[in-house]
Amino acid sequence: MRFIGCKTLLLDNIKQVVDEKAPDAETFCDIFSGTSVVARFFKQWYEVYSNDILYFSYVLQKATIEVDAMPDFFGLRERGITDPIAYFNDMPSEEMELLPQERRFFQNTYAPTGNRMYLNDENALRIDYARNTVEDWKQAGIVTEKEYFYLVACIVEGIPFVSNTSGTYGAFHKNWERRSFKKYEVYRLPVLSNGKHNQCFHMDGAALLKQISGDVLYIDPPYNGRQYLPNYHVLETAAKYDYPEVRGITAQRPYENNKSDFCMKSKVAAAFDELIANARFKHIILSYSTDGLMTVEQIEMIMKKYGKPETFQIYWIPYRRYKSREQGKKEELKEMLVYVEKQVE
Numbered sequence: 001m002r003f004i005g006c007k008t009l010l011l012d013n014i015k016q017v018v019d020e021k022a023p024d025a026e027t028f029c030d031i032f033s034g035t036s037v038v039a040r041f042f043k044q045w046y047e048v049y050s051n052d053i054l055y056f057s058y059v060l061q062k063a064t065i066e067v068d069a070m071p072d073f074f075g076l077r078e079r080g081i082t083d084p085i086a087y088f089n090d091m092p093s094e095e096m097e098l099l100p101q102e103r104r105f106f107q108n109t110y111a112p113t114g115n116r117m118y119l120n121d122e123n124a125l126r127i128d129y130a131r132n133t134v135e136d137w138k139q140a141g142i143v144t145e146k147e148y149f150y151l152v153a154c155i156v157e158g159i160p161f162v163s164n165t166s167g168t169y170g171a172f173h174k175n176w177e178r179r180s181f182k183k184y185e186v187y188r189l190p191v192l193s194n195g196k197h198n199q200c201f202h203m204d205g206a207a208l209l210k211q212i213s214g215d216v217l218y219i220d221p222p223y224n225g226r227q228y229l230p231n232y233h234v235l236e237t238a239a240k241y242d243y244p245e246v247r248g249i250t251a252q253r254p255y256e257n258n259k260s261d262f263c264m265k266s267k268v269a270a271a272f273d274e275l276i277a278n279a280r281f282k283h284i285i286l287s288y289s290t291d292g293l294m295t296v297e298q299i300e301m302i303m304k305k306y307g308k309p310e311t312f313q314i315y316w317i318p319y320r321r322y323k324s325r326e327q328g329k330k331e332e333l334k335e336m337l338v339y340v341e342k343q344v345e
Contacts, residue, residue: 110234282342
């Protein structure tokens with residue numbers, strides 16, 4: 001999934017730091033999980049805790065971190081549906097057209113029917129049909145909680161493949177992009193089994209850290225002023241399917257209560273200080289960028305304040321160049337992996 005700050009390319013770097021600094025670790029916490037790519041990767045070796053304030057992220061985590069084996073869907077099998085993913089993807093248009101218009105939130109809101117172009121009408125209807133059907137199955141007790149979260153996550157995961165956007169959902173293109181013409185399909189998410197008691201949360205990170213403890217805490221907070229919910233509101237609505245009151249041409253859902261202090265320069269240092277103060281994990285690893293709202297000096301001061309100063313270390317990872325306004329000079333932005341050993345009581 002296309003996602004701001006996705007760490008797919010840094011997985012091996014993060015693993016190297018964990019192996020070097022915490023070779024005996026058994027638990028790994030991804031406190032800002034996003035698409036859960038880091039949590040999924042480390043599930044191979046550790047009992048994983050993951051968390052995010054965004055509900056669609058929580059759904060993805062529930063489906064791939066907490067769910068530890070591919071669901072059986074016994075309730076659906078009894079009704080002749082052996083593979084619900086194929087069931088949705090093979091559904092003929094004529095069947096989907098039977099869905100009442102008032103239940104077609106995506107088509108009525110994000111497609112040309114609703115005077116917007118996030119999705120074409122047919123793909124929006126496919127999403128509506130799948131999402132309504134899964135909700136009906138849940139209400140009827142046909143699917144278990146784990147099966148429900150898995151299917152909702154698969155529905156959400158398929159949306160970016162056909163979205164008429166540049167990757168985020170702050171706006172849609174005025175002309176149809178090539179991917180928009182593809183047929184929407186529910187995406188079959190793989191599930192890795194590790195036989196451990198993995199847990200997922202939908203909470204403020206600092207508050208959660210008062211409740212859990214472990215070995216490795218991985219922190220990948222927002223770097224800049226872009227709030228995540230307005231950039232991913234379509235996926236949030238797909239996960240919740242709560243018929244929100246949207247506003248404006250971009251159909252934004254309300255998000256005043258979901259603003260992150262990590263996206264505000266005046267609040268980010270205090271938010272990071274609280275996070276580290278609350279952490280009851282021995283090994284702390286932070287992902288950050290040199291163009292982030294926090295300075296390297298602020299990061300170092302806070303991590304040394306609560307950790308063992310002699311263990312503080314920065315791993316520099318060059319990742320792209322940009323053109324400075326100063327005489328056209330090219331400067332290099334760097335990704336940082338910052339480590340400290342916490343003084344855990």
